[in-house]
Amino acid sequence: MSNSHLFMSAGWVTAPLNNGIGRYSGQLQRVVIKFCKTHGCSRGVREFVESNLIDFSRQNPGVAVYVKPRRHRAPTITAEYCNGERGYMHVSNMSRDEVYKWLSHQTTQSGREFCRYRKFWRTETPSIQGVWSPHTFRDPRLNLAEFPMVSTAPKDWFRFC
Amino acid sequence: MQALRRSLLILRASSAASRLESRNFQKYVAPTYKAFLSKKKKMGRLADPHPRNTFAEWNYDAELYAFGQRLRENFEPEILKQALLDVSYLEKRKIEQEEVGIEPELNLEHNGEMANTGNRLMSLYVEQYLTTTIPKLPKKYIKNIRDHLISDDMHAHIGKQLGLSDLILCDEYPPTPEILVRAFRSVIQALAISSGADRACGLVRDLVVAQIAGQDLTLFCSPENPLKELEEHLKSTNQQPPEPRLISVIGQNFILSSYDVGVYSNKIMIGRGFGESAETAQNMACCDALWRAWDVTVRRKPISFKLELPPLEKFDVSVKTPSRPVVT
Amino acid sequence: MSALQRVTQWQTFARTWHLFDARWQNPFECSSLIAKHLQGRHKPIYHPLNDCGDMVVAINTRHIALASDEWIKRVYFHHTGYPGGATWTLAWELHDKDPTMILKKAVYSAIKNNLQRRTTMQRLFLYPDDKIPDDILANITNQIRSPRPVPTPLPDPASEEFQSFPRIAPFPEDYVLK
Numbered sequence: 001m002s003n004s005h006l007f008m009s010a011g012w013v014t015a016p017l018n019n020g021i022g023r024y025s026g027q028l029q030r031v032v033i034k035f036c037k038t039h040g041c042s043r044g045v046r047e048f049v050e051s052n053l054i055d056f057s058r059q060n061p062g063v064a065v066y067v068k069p070r071r072h073r074a075p076t077i078t079a080e081y082c083n084g085e086r087g088y089m090h091v092s093n094m095s096r097d098e099v100y101k102w103l104s105h106q107t108t109q110s111g112r113e114f115c116r117y118r119k120f121w122r123t124e125t126p127s128i129q130g131v132w133s134p135h136t137f138r139d140p141r142l143n144l145a146e147f148p149m150v151s152t153a154p155k156d157w158f159r160f161c
Numbered sequence: 162m163q164a165l166r167r168s169l170l171i172l173r174a175s176s177a178a179s180r181l182e183s184r185n186f187q188k189y190v191a192p193t194y195k196a197f198l199s200k201k202k203k204m205g206r207l208a209d210p211h212p213r214n215t216f217a218e219w220n221y222d223a224e225l226y227a228f229g230q231r232l233r234e235n236f237e238p239e240i241l242k243q244a245l246l247d248v249s250y251l252e253k254r255k256i257e258q259e260e261v262g263i264e265p266e267l268n269l270e271h272n273g274e275m276a277n278t279g280n281r282l283m284s285l286y287v288e289q290y291l292t293t294t295i296p297k298l299p300k301k302y303i304k305n306i307r308d309h310l311i312s313d314d315m316h317a318h319i320g321k322q323l324g325l326s327d328l329i330l331c332d333e334y335p336p337t338p339e340i341l342v343r344a345f346r347s348v349i350q351a352l353a354i355s356s357g358a359d360r361a362c363g364l365v366r367d368l369v370v371a372q373i374a375g376q377d378l379t380l381f382c383s384p385e386n387p388l389k390e391l392e393e394h395l396k397s398t399n400q401q402p403p404e405p406r407l408i409s410v411i412g413q414n415f416i417l418s419s420y421d422v423g424v425y426s427n428k429i430m431i432g433r434g435f436g437e438s439a440e441t442a443q444n445m446a447c448c449d450a451l452w453r454a455w456d457v458t459v460r461r462k463p464i465s466f467k468l469e470l471p472p473l474e475k476f477d478v479s480v481k482t483p484s485r486p487v488v489t
Numbered sequence: 490m491s492a493l494q495r496v497t498q499w500q501t502f503a504r505t506w507h508l509f510d511a512r513w514q515n516p517f518e519c520s521s522l523i524a525k526h527l528q529g530r531h532k533p534i535y536h537p538l539n540d541c542g543d544m545v546v547a548i549n550t551r552h553i554a555l556a557s558d559e560w561i562k563r564v565y566f567h568h569t570g571y572p573g574g575a576t577w578t579l580a581w582e583l584h585d586k587d588p589t590m591i592l593k594k595a596v597y598s599a600i601k602n603n604l605q606r607r608t609t610m611q612r613l614f615l616y617p618d619d620k621i622p623d624d625i626l627a628n629i630t631n632q633i634r635s636p637r638p639v640p641t642p643l644p645d646p647a648s649e650e651f652q653s654f655p656r657i658a659p660f661p662e663d664y665v666l667k
Contacts, residue, residue, distance in 0.1 A: 007190075017322045021374045022367025022466050025231045029324045032218050062231030066218035080213075082231075082324035084335075124375050125459040132533050133435065133500040135409050135421040143409055147508050147629045148548060148619060153638035380491035411503050412544075412628045419503030435500035445496050452493075 011115040012122040016083060019110070027082045028107045030064040035075035040093075042075040047096040048103075056100070060107055077103060081111020212334035213327040224328060232323075234364060237355040244272050244347035247331035247340050272347035279350030279361075283369060284311050285473060286362045290370050294464045298382065298455045305381040310369050313342045319368055320345035358473050371466050378457040379448070387447035391424065391432075394454060401427040403450065405443045408433070422446045501534060504612075505543045506628040510619075511592060512549040513639045515556055520595035523547065526633060527609050528600065544612045546629060551588035551617040555580060565594070589615035 035042040079087040229236040248271040255265045288307045317338035329344045353361035384390040408421040420442035424432040432450025436442035452458045529541035563580040644650045
């Protein structure tokens with residue numbers, strides 16, 4: 001854990017609602033694309049809206065897409081997820097492909113807040129054969145033994161001296 | 162609240178600045194966060210002043226279509242709309258109209274009835290699914306698991322994770338758990354009306370039943386008197402009565418003593434349990450024997466969540482194909 | 490947490506009581522063995538952050554054996570903190586004062602110096618002879634095998650066992666026995 005992670009909450013890798021065990025449903029529920037119709041920094045977003053947005057929407061019917069032109073403001077993408085979280089991203093001066101790439105990236109997210117992973121794997125059942133305990137492999141003869149027993153040193157005791 | 166928000170912003174800015182300037186973080190940060198958290202808890206549930214559906218970029222029809230597509234189901238828009246219409250919304254509207262002096266119109270119907278029907282369908286299907294996948298488990302414990310899966314907490318959680326909070330029409334935002342529960346149950350019923358009970362059952366399997374994946378089932382299958390229950394179980398399967406035996410003890414005069422007890426029937430070990438006293442260990446051993454017999458141990462093969470069950474009518478005659486409500 | 494998970498945790502972290510017979514053992518040799526059991530390093534679940542050390546009861550510490558002339562050469566240093574407060578105690582003197590102290594100090598120095606050191610030491614019970622209180626004896630469920638064999642002492646020359654021991658060759662007739 002580094003110092004910059006001190007304010008980050010810690011957690012495990014999880015899927016929302018065990019997503020994918022039954023059926024997979026994308027967690028991105030809507031996207032708001034804001035851009036300017038004239039400004040140069042929105043050029044990539046404008047091109048994306050002109051040529052790729054219909055394709056994107058067809059490929060992701062589960063995402064409601066809103067396009068909002070606004071004058072002389074930097075272009076942004078707001079992605080809203082099913083769990084209520086939202087991701088906000090500046091896309092100034094990005095090319096069409098970059099915008100497409102970032103939008104596709106948002107569709108693959110679960111929307112869970114970024115957290116520091118305590119471990120990269122976790123399970124409720126760490127062992128199938130049962131976890132170790134002091135009773136495991138214990139010699140049953142010890143149940144009837146009387147202590148102290150006569151101690152017998154190993155035959156090669158001199159090796160340890 | 163405004164003051165709290167503003168101070169949080171300042172705090173965030175200041176802590177970010179301190180991170181840039183020095184390697185250490187300020188000592189006051191954690192106590193301040195804790196104080197904020199305790200105040201927030203004291204204030205209780207806070208309503209969000211800006212519900213999502215009051216934004217300029219909001220198209221309810223598109224949202225409902227996208228909701229169906231996300232679940233890969235085809236809902237009839239009118240029925241889905243009714244499923245997401247809460248009673249609190251109608252009451253609020255009625256009061257508003259009365260205040261203005263208009264005769265309240267009552268042609269809308271809330272989702273209370275749909276929620277009840279949906280819950281009944283879910284409860285039947287979940288029980289049937291569990292009976293099929295864990296066939297050896299007695300009815301009473303199947304019911305425990307089912308009650309867990311169709312509990313209000315579980316449904317509120319699922320409803321929230323599905324993103325229903327923004328879609329529900331109700332008088333407060335974010336919606337309370339009760340509203341979410343009603344909405345989720347009605348959504349299931351809406352699917353049953355739109356595309357038939359089988360599709361609805363498939364959705365219940367994927368959303369509700371799948372919540373027990375990887376969970377410890379023994380939590381729901383703990384008998385009150387394990388020894389007595391084991392005796393009855395062995396008697397019913399024509400086996401010798403159980404005989405608990407101490408396998409080993411560690412530190413018997415010690416506060417951390419550990420007892421290892423095995424349960425034998427006809428000199429064959431059928432269960433093994435541990436505990437801080439001989440009695441606990443014996444109970445756990447009897448439980449273990451029962452869990453092995455019922456096939457709910459952690460060692461069992463994972464439950465399948467891909468089964469296609471016969472239609473609901475086959476195992477419950479009282480369920481008929483749901484009829485379409487009159488939508489105005 | 491289900492009842493099963495609770496007892497699983499309980500049994501995994503149950504502390505075992507080990508007996509160690511220090512008779513004729515070199516304390517500096519067996520101290521690492523005792524320290525290993527006190528810290529739980531012999532367990533498959535060992536991790537420095539989990540508290541899984543066992544209890545060790547060491548008996549017969551009066552009968553420990555030091556190598557060569559260590560009884561007179563080994564020195565224990567202590568300083569009271571005041572000027573002129575330094576003392577040097579020989580091993581045999583310390584053993585006379587407290588027959589458990591040499592083994593205790595040996596185990597203490599075998600454990601790494603950290604915050605757990607004193608807590609770990611509290612799990613060690615030392616008895617100068619083989620008399621153990623009954624409640625502690627009832628807890629013991631295992632014995633750590635001593636690293637060295639206990640030598641058999643030579644019997645009394647006047648005893649029958651000594652006399653009847655077969656000889657390699659008889660004494661010559663003109664040999665004068667003292």
